[in-house]
Amino acid sequence: MPGxxxxxxxxxxxxxxxGGGLVAFLFIISxxxxxxxxxxxxxxxxxxxxxxxGRFWSQIHVRYYIFAILFMIFDVETVFLYPWAVTFVSLGPxxxxxxxxxxxxxxxxxxxxxxxxxxxxx
Amino acid sequence: xxxxxxxxxxxxxxxxxxxxxxxxxxxxxHSALALLLSLIAVAGIYVLLYAEFLALVQVLIYGGAxxxxxxxxxxxxxxxxxxxxxxxxxxxxxxxxSLLFMAIAIVSFFLTRWKLAQAPRGVDFSxxxxxxxxxxxxxxxxxxxxxxxxxxxxxxxxxESPQ
Numbered sequence: 001m002p003g004x005x006x007x008x009x010x011x012x013x014x015x016x017x018x019g020g021g022l023v024a025f026l027f028i029i030s031x032x033x034x035x036x037x038x039x040x041x042x043x044x045x046x047x048x049x050x051x052x053x054g055r056f057w058s059q060i061h062v063r064y065y066i067f068a069i070l071f072m073i074f075d076v077e078t079v080f081l082y083p084w085a086v087t088f089v090s091l092g093p094x095x096x097x098x099x100x101x102x103x104x105x106x107x108x109x110x111x112x113x114x115x116x117x118x119x120x121x122x
Numbered sequence: 123x124x125x126x127x128x129x130x131x132x133x134x135x136x137x138x139x140x141x142x143x144x145x146x147x148x149x150x151x152h153s154a155l156a157l158l159l160s161l162i163a164v165a166g167i168y169v170l171l172y173a174e175f176l177a178l179v180q181v182l183i184y185g186g187a188x189x190x191x192x193x194x195x196x197x198x199x200x201x202x203x204x205x206x207x208x209x210x211x212x213x214x215x216x217x218x219x220s221l222l223f224m225a226i227a228i229v230s231f232f233l234t235r236w237k238l239a240q241a242p243r244g245v246d247f248s249x250x251x252x253x254x255x256x257x258x259x260x261x262x263x264x265x266x267x268x269x270x271x272x273x274x275x276x277x278x279x280x281x282e283s284p285q
Contacts, residue, residue, distance in 0.1 A: 005244070009169055013129075060197045062280055068194040069276040072187040073269045079182050080254070080262070083175065087251025095255040098262065105266040109273040118277045 066118045070110070077106055130170055136163035148206060150196055158189045172244030 045052050080102065088095045113119055140160025147153045161184040168177035254262055 005172070012169075059200050062198055065194060065198060065280045066276055068191050069273060069280075071190060073273050075182055075187045076269060077266075079179055080265070082178055083247050083251040083254055086247040087255065090248065091251060091255055095251070098255055098259055101263060102266040105263075105270055106273075109270045112274060113277055116277055116281060118281065 063118070066113065070113065073106065073109070077103070126170060130167065133163045133166040133170070136160070137167070151193070154189055154192045154196065157192070158185055161185045161189070174244060175247065175250055 047053070081099070084095065084099050088099065137160050140156045140158075140163060143156025144153045144160065147156060161180060165177045165180035165185065168174075168180055
């Protein structure tokens with residue numbers, strides 16, 4: 001592998017290893033140190049100390065689906081932003097305004113969602 | 123074994139483990155999280171193949187959007203309460219079909235003459251950017267309109283009916 005590429009991704013690897021290792025370490029430590037005494041009451045889902053109402057699986061309203069769709073759409077936008085951010089200086093002003101149009105179109109969608117009250121948390 | 127080979131096998135193992143987790147887990151949410159592991163490991167394999175942009179797309183779109191959508195779908199439905207169906211009367215047929223598919227896969231694996239690929243060369247981001255923002259401007263802008271239509275469609279479908 002060419003040196004620079006390998007070095008860049010070694011940093012990613014080290015960060016991933018440290019992050020994953022820390023999580024694994026904490027789980028192992030808590031498994032080793034914490035006492036394990038199972039009882040029926042402990043298996044109840046925690047709801048601020050009161051007895052939980054309803055079932056363990058709460059079904060959320062379909063209107064929150066809009067948040068998932070919004071996230072996905074701006075996620076796709078981010079994918080286009082990456083190559084643009086690396087190259088728009090060398091490509092000149094046209095490339096810059098192409099992305100501005102792209103973002104404006106999506107901003108219009110966000111404004112539409114706002115106006116229709118889809119962003120209100122109820 | 124070089125470091126790259128070791129990484130390849132480790133990532134391949136993580137991919138297969140994630141895939142097994144998806145089909146073997148009894149809890150659908152655990153299945154979705156195992157799918158995330160599998161998809162992220164595939165992104166690592168893309169990095170090993172010098173496909174940086176593909177790895178990025180894999181993490182953002184598959185690891186991010188697709189898994190989030192799956193989790194939302196699980197939350198929007200009552201899938202946690204529905205009875206777990208692991209079997210149906212078509213089991214013998216399914217067994218025959220999957221054995222046949224496995225046989226075809228194994229036979230074609232051994233009959234194919236695998237040629238060593240050229241060492242992959244990564245696509246530079248500047249090449250990609252030039253192609254996207256100079257040669258294919260119109261499809262790029264149309265993509266934003268497609269996303270807009272998807273957003274509006276979702277709002278119209280998910281909006282509460284006025285009462």
